[in-house]
Amino acid sequence: MLPHRSRLSVLLFLLPPVVLFGGGVLLPIAQSLVLSLFRWDGITDMQFVGLGNYTRMLTADPTFWRAFVNQLLYLVICVVIQMGAGLGIACLLLTITRGREALKVLYLMPAVVSTTAIALLFQRIYSLDPPGLVNGVLDLVGLDGLGRAWLSDIRTVLAAVSIPEGWRFLGLYTIILYAALLSVPRELEEAAALDGANAWQIFTRIRFPHIRPVWATTMVMAVTYGLRGFDVPYLLTNGGPGQSSELVTTYMYKTAFVSTNYGYASAIAVFIVIECLIAVALIFGLLRRGND
Numbered sequence: 662m663l664p665h666r667s668r669l670s671v672l673l674f675l676l677p678p679v680v681l682f683g684g685g686v687l688l689p690i691a692q693s694l695v696l697s698l699f700r701w702d703g704i705t706d707m708q709f710v711g712l713g714n715y716t717r718m719l720t721a722d723p724t725f726w727r728a729f730v731n732q733l734l735y736l737v738i739c740v741v742i743q744m745g746a747g748l749g750i751a752c753l754l755l756t757i758t759r760g761r762e763a764l765k766v767l768y769l770m771p772a773v774v775s776t777t778a779i780a781l782l783f784q785r786i787y788s789l790d791p792p793g794l795v796n797g798v799l800d801l802v803g804l805d806g807l808g809r810a811w812l813s814d815i816r817t818v819l820a821a822v823s824i825p826e827g828w829r830f831l832g833l834y835t836i837i838l839y840a841a842l843l844s845v846p847r848e849l850e851e852a853a854a855l856d857g858a859n860a861w862q863i864f865t866r867i868r869f870p871h872i873r874p875v876w877a878t879t880m881v882m883a884v885t886y887g888l889r890g891f892d893v894p895y896l897l898t899n900g901g902p903g904q905s906s907e908l909v910t911t912y913m914y915k916t917a918f919v920s921t922n923y924g925y926a927s928a929i930a931v932f933i934v935i936e937c938l939i940a941v942a943l944i945f946g947l948l949r950r951g952n953d
Contacts, residue, residue, distance in 0.1 A: 690934055697928035702921045714928035725929070727904050728912040735823045735894070735908060736887040742827030743834045743883045748876075750831075751839035752864070765839070768832030780896035783825045787811040812898055815905040822894040822906050829893065830886070834879050841875035842868060877948040884944065885937045909933060 697714050699707040718725050750768070754761060771779065786794040789810040796808040811821040845868050853863050869876070891910040894900070900907035900915070909929060917926035 690931075693927040693930045693934075696924055697931050699924045700922075701924045703923055704921075707924075710924065714925045715932075717925065718928050718932065724904060724907070724912060725909070728900075728907045728909045731819055731905075731907055732888065732890075732909045734819055735826075735890060736884065738820060738823035739827040739887040739890065740880075740883050742824065743831050744876075744880060746827075747831055747834040748838050750835045751842055752868075754835075754839050755842055765832075765836055768835050770832065771829045772833045774829075776892040777896060779825055779829055780893055783821075783893075783897065784812070787821055789813075813902055815902055818898055818902065818906045822897050825897070826887070826890050826893045830883070834883060837875065837879050838872065841872035845871045873948065877944055880944050881941050884940045888937050888940060889933060 698709060698711055700710050700714070701707040754764065757764065787796075787810070789796055789808065792800060792808070795811060796805075799805055799808050809817065811817050849867050850863050853867055858866070889910060890908065891914065894906055894908055895911050895914065898906045900911045910933065913926050913929040913933070916922050916929060
């Protein structure tokens with residue numbers, strides 16, 4: 662047990678971040694929860710509707726469900742790029758002896774570039790006229806028939822807005838996983854190699870079990886950010902064409918600041934918080950089952 666003075670010191674040091682977290686995170690969530698029980702346009706008096714906003718959202722709003730399905734597909738693409746490709750690149754970095762530090766800096770650069778710059782960059786990459794990088798490469802290899810306006814085609818737009826978001830934080834998660842892989846005891850890998858284990862067996866039996874806690878934490882970061890993804894898709898397409906790239910977050914934003922239906926937008930915001938909590942619970946539940 663800590664002495665009374667030590668416990669008091671710990672509490673004093675914890676108080677500022679707890680207050681900041683409560684004021685910056687918990688208080689807005691509580692305000693959204695309260696506002697979601699009302700109908701309010703920001704000007705007239707608030708009208709109490711109880712669970713009416715939630716009932717409308719879950720049973721009478723096809724746009725919401727279209728946005729929800731889009732959000733799940735968007736999440737899958739982002740997580741595959743960030744966690745799948747990130748882990749693969751992190752493993753490759755272990756085998757590189759020259760230029761490793763320069764590569765790590767290059768991988769991290771997209772995470773510090775402004776969102777607007779990334780959106781403008783990918784508008785140029787996806788451009789049809791004049792041909793951007795994607796269409797230019799297709800034309801170069803003789804596949805010009807596959808060229809299209811990637812951000813205007815309802816068949817490709819969702820993937821087109823998901824890839825920039827996945828690429829944006831790929832380097833960040835790669836470096837986190839790479840640092841975790843560096844902590845794996847090399848003597849265990851060498852002993853396994855001497856016993857005849859191949860590279861895949863070393864990875865699945867030694868490396869990945871060792872970094873599983875870091876993997877889970879990074880997965881939580883990637884999933885929750887994917888469920889809250891907004892800026893790059895909004896800047897690239899604003900949810901269009903039609904509702905082909907509409908996400909729950911962009912729909913919430915437009916409901917609040919275009920339709921000025923703040924109560925309904927707050928109900929959507931509460932839904933986003935709940936789905937993030939469910940996703941975190943599922944990830945840690947799977948992690949606990951894997952440890953068992």
